Amino acid sequence: MKKRPTVGEILQAKGVSRRGFLKYCATTASILALPPSMIPRIAAAIENTRRPSVIWLSFQECTGCTESLTRSASPTVEGLIFDAISLDYHHTLQAAAGDQAEAARHAAMEENEGGYLVLVDGSIPLGNPGFSTIAGISNVEMLKETVAGAAAVVAIGSCAAFGGIPGADPNPTGAVSVTDLVTDKPVINVPGCPPIPMVMTAVLTHFLTFGTIPDLDRHGRPMTFFGKTIHDRCYRRPFYEQGKFAETFDDEGAKAGWCLYKLGCKGPITYNACATTKWNSGTSFPIEAGHPCLGCSEPRFWDKGGFYEPLSTGQFDSGAKLAGAAAAGVALGAIAATAGRRRQAKIAKEG
Amino acid sequence: MTTQQDAQAPAFPFHGNVRPILNEVLHAVDRLLDTNEATVIDLAGLPFGPGELEHLEATLGTGELSARLDALGTSRIRETAYPGVWWLEHRNAHDEIVGRYLEITRTPEILSSQDADILAGRARLEDQFE
Numbered sequence: 447m448k449k450r451p452t453v454g455e456i457l458q459a460k461g462v463s464r465r466g467f468l469k470y471c472a473t474t475a476s477i478l479a480l481p482p483s484m485i486p487r488i489a490a491a492i493e494n495t496r497r498p499s500v501i502w503l504s505f506q507e508c509t510g511c512t513e514s515l516t517r518s519a520s521p522t523v524e525g526l527i528f529d530a531i532s533l534d535y536h537h538t539l540q541a542a543a544g545d546q547a548e549a550a551r552h553a554a555m556e557e558n559e560g561g562y563l564v565l566v567d568g569s570i571p572l573g574n575p576g577f578s579t580i581a582g583i584s585n586v587e588m589l590k591e592t593v594a595g596a597a598a599v600v601a602i603g604s605c606a607a608f609g610g611i612p613g614a615d616p617n618p619t620g621a622v623s624v625t626d627l628v629t630d631k632p633v634i635n636v637p638g639c640p641p642i643p644m645v646m647t648a649v650l651t652h653f654l655t656f657g658t659i660p661d662l663d664r665h666g667r668p669m670t671f672f673g674k675t676i677h678d679r680c681y682r683r684p685f686y687e688q689g690k691f692a693e694t695f696d697d698e699g700a701k702a703g704w705c706l707y708k709l710g711c712k713g714p715i716t717y718n719a720c721a722t723t724k725w726n727s728g729t730s731f732p733i734e735a736g737h738p739c740l741g742c743s744e745p746r747f748w749d750k751g752g753f754y755e756p757l758s759t760g761q762f763d764s765g766a767k768l769a770g771a772a773a774a775g776v777a778l779g780a781i782a783a784t785a786g787r788r789r790q791a792k793i794a795k796e797g
Numbered sequence: 798m799t800t801q802q803d804a805q806a807p808a809f810p811f812h813g814n815v816r817p818i819l820n821e822v823l824h825a826v827d828r829l830l831d832t833n834e835a836t837v838i839d840l841a842g843l844p845f846g847p848g849e850l851e852h853l854e855a856t857l858g859t860g861e862l863s864a865r866l867d868a869l870g871t872s873r874i875r876e877t878a879y880p881g882v883w884w885l886e887h888r889n890a891h892d893e894i895v896g897r898y899l900e901i902t903r904t905p906e907i908l909s910s911q912d913a914d915i916l917a918g919r920a921r922l923e924d925q926f927e
Contacts, residue, residue, distance in 0.1 A: 464911035466868030472907070473887055473896040475839075482837035482898070681812045681846035703812075703846070722842055727893050734847060 453654065454493035467492075474655065477648045479670045479719075491655045498654060499554045499562035501592055502536040505585040506578050506612045506621055507568030511603035512538045514640035515647070534562075537580070548581050555595050563653060564596040566624050569605040569612045573620025589627060598632045598659055599624060600649055604742055607635035607666070614748035625666060632659050635666035639742035642723050645671045665745060667717065676713035676739050679721035682706070695736065706733060710754035712741030812846035815853045818899075822857075822882055825901035829881055835902035850897075857884060857899075864908060870895070874905055 451459075457467055471489045475482055504512070516539075533539065534554035535547065542550055554562060566589065571577040575584030583591075593599055601624040604610040612621035625633050636649055649668055652660045660668040677683065685691070685705040692700035692709055705711070713721075716739050720731040732739055738754070741747040751759070818838070825836035840850065858878030866872040870889040877884050883905050887896035 463868055463917075464913035465866065465907060468907055468911070469866065469868055469872060469887055469896075472898070473889075476841050476896045476898075479842055482839060679844045681814055681844045681849070683844075684813050721844055728841070730847075 452492070452494055452496050456497070474651055477644060478652055478655070478660075479648070488655055491657075495654055495657060497532050498597070499532045499534050499558040500565060500650070501534055501551060501554055501562055501596075502539075502565040502567070503585075503588060503592060504537045504580075505566065505568030505570050505589070505606070506619065507603065507605050507610075509538060510640040511567040511606075511646070512536070514638075514643050515602075516643075544581065551592070555592065559595045561597050562595070563650070564593050564599045565602050565650075566599060566606045567602040569609050569619075569621035569623060570627060571612070571619035571621050573618070577619045586627065589624070593628050593631055596631055598634065598653065599628055600634045600636060601625065601666075602636050602646060603641055604637040604639045604747070607637040608745040610639065611748055614746070633666055634659050634662065634668060637665075637667060637672075637743040637745075638718060639740075639747075641743070642671075642719055642725060644723055645719055663717070667743070671719040671723070672717040672743065674717065676716045676718055676721050676733070679719075680713055680733060681721065682733060700736060706736075706738040708756050709738045710752065710756055711738035712744070712747070712750075712753075712757065713739040714757060716741040716744055718743040812849055814843065814845055814849050815856065818843065818853060819856065822879075822899060822901060826879070826881055829901050829903070833903075835900065838899040838901075840897040840899065854884065857882060866907065872907070874908060 454467070457470065462470070467489065468485070471485050471492060472482065474488050474492070475485050478484075478488075480488070502512075532554075535551040537547075540547060540550070568578075568585070570585045570589060572586065575586055578585045580588060601607040605612060605621075606624050609617070609621050609623050609626075612619055613623070625635070634649055636646055638645070645668075648671065649660065652658075652668070652670075660670055663669055663672055665672075677686070680686075682703060682705050685703070686707060690699060690702075690704040691707055692704045694700065695709065700706075700709075707714075711733065713733065720739070721733070724731045724734070740753050741750065744750075818840075821838060825838070828834045828836060840853075845853075860876035860878050860880060863873070863875035866874065870887070870892065872885065872887045874883060874885050876882070881901055881903065883900040883902065885896070885898045885900060885905060885907070886894060889895045
């Protein structure tokens with residue numbers, strides 16, 4: 447395998463002081479959502495880890511995940527590309543095209559056999575391999591060929607992780623996810639439509655820093671960023687607890703920033719880091735902007751009922767299920783409403 | 798039951814996420830005094846409603862000492878109006894914020910000169926004599 451410099455060596459060559467290196471490690475700990483007590487371990491790891499080769503494959507996708515990645519401020523994508531990784535193949539970002547580009551992919555695979563990372567965005571069509579091809583090669587063939595010598599695969603975005611919008615009903619292309627096809631390599635799912643920029647770069651940073659994949663949940667998502675629901679970390683949670691809900695998008699409750707549960711918020715069942723990591727370098731996230739969470743990091747979110755239907759109406763992908771649940775819901779809803787009113791009265795009395 | 802009539806323009810900020818942090822700082826100050834143990838609170842992992850982070854910063858205020866670090870972008874380190882409670886803000890080379898911390902300590906580690914840098918500086922100083 448081609449020997450690459452460590453990140454520590456790269457920073458040293460750039461004249462970065464030890465103090466600057468400590469700052470780099472501190473912000474890395476923050477990116478990885480690790481406690482500051484991990485900084486010494488991160489420093490030791492970064493000093494010794496070599497820049498991995500990264501091959502990015504784009505299949506049935508809208509390029510939103512790449513757009514999101516290129517907005518990452520920490521680390522910046524330029525910082526990642528030039529300092530931390532060797533991005534050897536990426537349709538949107540690379541200058542090469544045609545045979546030259548494919549040659550670059552093969553060279554990276556041969557030189558880094560067993561040690562490179564494959565990042566995939568977009569779903570893979572199985573209905574007809576001709577639905578999505580690159581340089582005349584079907585997505586499924588390119589995926590199989592490229593992951594053969596990979597150390598790990600990262601499925602970027604909900605399309606690669608779960609099938610996404612191409613996989614939504616009626617799934618005309620027979621779209622499947624990466625994990626439907628790759629079963630003999632570690633796969634990290636980083637879902638979201640798109641994923642938060644910093645979450646994408648943090649996963650790469652984790653692999654770069656520790657040479658391992660992070661702890662994953664039952665859907666293969668890093669626990670660090672997908673271990674808690676939006677609801678768990680939402681700043682509007684106090685309003686939910688107090689029973690203060692916006693009823694329409696322009697009512698006084700909406701203007702006062704009340705909970706968006708009744709407007710369809712999927713925060714309670716959506717695992718992602720939006721509520722704390724936020725978007726646009728920590729500026730805001732959909733709920734803060736006044737729009738309910740769509741649940742875009744959950745499997746098959748496109749087919750789980752209306753975005754503006756509250757969770758209490760259930761999440762259904764068939765009319766029969768909806769009808770059956772409606773009957774049960776009437777009974778359960780009455781019980782829940784009574785309990786809810788009692789609780790609200792208790793809070794009002796105690797508050 | 799709370800109704801729309803109860804909604805009104807909020808006293809700003811009003812989400813209640815600042816008070817628990819101040820309480821955590823208070824406990825960290827006690828730990829510093831009792832055992833000399835430092836605490837670092839990463840503000841990136843905490844939920845803030847609109848204006849709450851600014852409210853936290855304004856509440857902690859500014860003390861006697863401020864420092865600027867120019868390494869991989871600018872960082873600002875200042876003691877707040879509460880001695881031992883430091884506000885650290887790291888920016889990258891594009892002036893984008895990449896980290897915000899509260900450190901409850903006598904002196905943040907990053908303010909100390911590092912051995913590797915001292916050794917490198919000594920070598921450069923020695924070159925002055927050649």
